[in-house]
Amino acid sequence: MPAKLLLSDALARIAADVDSMFDAMLPVPDDARARLIEAMRYAAIGGGKRLRPLLLTATAELYGVDFSTALRAGVAIEAIHVYSLIHDDLPCMDDDDMRHGKPTVHRAFDEATAVLAGDALHAFAFEIIADPDLFPDPFTRAELVLALGRAAGMNGMAGGQMMDIVAEDESFDLRTVTRLQQLKTGALLGAAVEMGAILGRLPPEGRTLLRGYARDIGLAFQITDDLLDHEGDEAAAGKALRKDQAAGKQTFVSLFGPERARQQAQMLVDQAIAHLAQHGQEADLLRALARYVVERDH
Template sequence: MQDRDFSKTLKAHATAVERLLGEMLSSAPQKGEIARPERLLAAMRHGVLNGGKRMRPALVIESARMFGGIESTALRIAAALECIHCYSLVHDDLPAMDDDDIRRGQPTVHKAFDEAAAILAGDSLLTYAFEIVASDETELDAARKMQLTLALARAAGLGGMAGGQALDLEAESRTLSEGEITVMQAMKTGALIRFACEAGAIIGNAEAGERARLVRFGEIIGLAFQLRDDLLDLVADSATLGKAAGKDAARGKGTLPSLHGIAWTEEKLEALVAEAQTLLAPYGEKADMLVKIAAYIAQRNH
């Protein structure tokens, strides 16, 4: 596969998931909904249709494809996952949390609307994710929908992403140990990425062993994503990164790259990509895109 094809495929997935989210978050109330308040809906759209890289949706779609899962179902689960990811960004940006005014060059939801709208838009995106999974329009048997619901709730909640954000906030008042940093990151960013890969295995009705393999693949991707992010923060300057670089360091937050240095991190990233390739080797060409995503995540410059 050429790199151009890789980029084209990623872009196509992003476009597809954005189109679906745009349709689902149009103004007409769905069956079982009383009404859709316009301003809340606009705040939700602002939070979710913001031109993200849509990496998690691509992982859902490609891992489902590898197991022969229904494409339209994978796309819907990808959209649900993106609702969770984006709700977390909307809430993390709030003044009481990370207090960010700008995300991807646009005002954050609480700046474009107000804080109350941002809180409610986040709550509603989170809730909507579960509505999408359970919806009759999501073509999948109830047993697998339940597995997706359970895995998604665990990845997103107290024992996953939200818990990781709580630990990250704690890190502003005391220095975390290396072990604590690892747990915090596995929860805050790792859990949803792991879910993305596991979801594909569930959608494609993979056997338990294969599902466990995808879970491990997801963990590797999550680790690589975080290491690369922290490495970029350590070395990049504001101009190329497009956000205030060295922000973690300025806040006194320890990261694995800041503890171990650039060379260690680059070696670690190479090892993770190699492990990802070995894990997916049994799937041959079907795993091409997933392996390329792993390499891309480990090597990206933004």
């Protein structure tokens, strides 16, 4: 199958699968918790590119992992991503009104519900991957939890978000912006690949090339985000743009200029694909994903 078709099929399929799994796993209870679960569903279902679940399932596929098993782990990592967006959008954080073309959770519900819905999705992710009915092997469960916990915590996403707040007051150099983005978005993208490898029972010492792939597409993803933020269309993005610029934050675009930023992102994608050289066409989806990361328009 041509690479573009392969990818668009895979994106459409993972979006539908993630939606139906969230739908099945988050039934609205007939009690006063209903509002919480409705807010979780509102944020989790029907939006987003589902890049992390796709990265996870595509990596797992390299090692012959059953798709439905990989999908469950993909839903767990997506739950972490969704929770981080809910909290990121709060008035005390980025104060965003729109996300994926609809009002943010604190706008559609209220701030307290948004805080709790984020917290509950955070715990939900760990409930999924620690469930022996979903992942029978205890060693796999424990490894998945560790990979996800580290990627989400102070040495991963939460640490990167703190640096991002500090970036409004301090002028970061390229090294610090790179570190910030490796934590803020790179850690969870890396965890997606790592979790795919864990499901594939690849030993840690065999994951070096895959980690390189994840690190490269993580940075390429962020540089492209900065470019889209700089030049993109708010309607296509479904959210407000050019807020970093207004806040005086250093980004890859402000540090490199748009032209060099674009070259840098393309170089990273080539490098990411080179990390997959030992694989045959079974890695074509991961290669197409790497290209998509810089070619997407939102």
